[in-house]
Amino acid sequence: MKGLIPLRRCLCLLALCLALPVHAASLNIDTGHGVRTWTTEALLARPDLQTVTVPVDVAFRQTMHFRAVPLRALLPGLEHGDRLQFVAHDGFSVDIAADTILNKKGATAWLAIEDPAHPWPALPGNKGDAGPFYVVWLRPAVAGVSIEQWPYQLARIQRTKDIAERFAHIAPDASVPAQSPIRRGYAVFQRTCFTCHTLNGEGDAQMGPDLNIPYNPTEYLRQDLLRAFIRNPQSLHHWPQARMHGFPTQESLSDADLDALLAYLRYMAQHKVSP
Incomplete structure (x- = not known):
């Protein structure tokens, strides 16, 4: 009977835990x-x-x-x-x-x-x-x-504070024209990627890997595969447990914004800053 007491206590504690909100x-x-x-x-x-x-x-x-x-x-x-x-x-x-x-x-x-x-x-x-x-x-x-x-x-x-003030090493150089697709891609990156990833070791998110260190995805994926991956991450690797969601529609990410994002990533691949 004594051996049953610890077991009963464990079962009571388990029941209590399950009952808690x-x-x-x-x-x-x-x-x-x-x-x-x-x-x-x-x-x-x-x-x-x-x-x-x-x-x-x-x-x-x-x-x-x-x-x-x-x-x-x-x-x-x-x-x-x-x-x-x-x-x-x-x-x-x-x-x-x-x-x-x-x-x-x-x-x-x-x-x-x-x-x-x-x-x-x-x-x-x-x-x-x-x-x-x-x-x-x-x-x-x-x-x-x-x-x-x-x-x-x-x-x-x-x-x-504004992202540009906090994370200087993710911003394009001041010499990049205001109307450049790189600057548009920088804005798209902040809205769509920076919520989960860091870049050049900078950022608050901790869900995904750094997108520039040691390699930028534009350096190891063909452009067509990278575009498809951004639209649907399962297109590259079938992994139901993956946390990344895609941007399958024009409403979530237009083709023009996707083009600009890739232009920004290609630019940043040439502007690595080791964390």
Whole structure:
């Protein structure tokens, strides 16, 4: 009988762990006025909590209904010209201009909160869970909101400086003309690639490898294969567990933007900076 006691205790502890809310969590927000920590419970208790319906949600690829609060209400002192960094638990990091959030065109950003009592479904394609916090948009197209500006698994939001100020070694040289495809590609890179990858050892994201050190993808992939890979990562290696998503449509990445991105990467292959 004595040998059964430790086993019973283990089973009781396991049952207790399974009974606890898996996604009860906290989100740190700092817009330059001190860090505010919001717990799942506190956010779900806010009077401005609403149910929002997102048609064809970016992450879930279907119509979703979320319990959410207006993102702007959680960002005290946010002003036009500010920039915010959104950092996820999985290493994803994206900068969003305050002007996008404060737009008057009709696009609205919401912070969706996963209720531990009613968890969201798993993400398609073996991408795991989107919780505990997820930035979703209503009418995103009117403000030019890209698919990268829907960060999920969110851990913190913080005020930040412009990317060019923080990471000088990813920017084209000042001699590159303003209308050059390289400069357009630099902007596309920030929007689509820099959220997951570093370049020349610089960047906040930790999901994917560096795209210039030691080799730039333009140095080891034919252009047609690289274009296909960016559109659909599974086209190069069939790997269902891969975390990289593609940009299959013109809405997610136009052909002109893809051309510019490749021009930027080819340029940066000649401008390596060892970290």
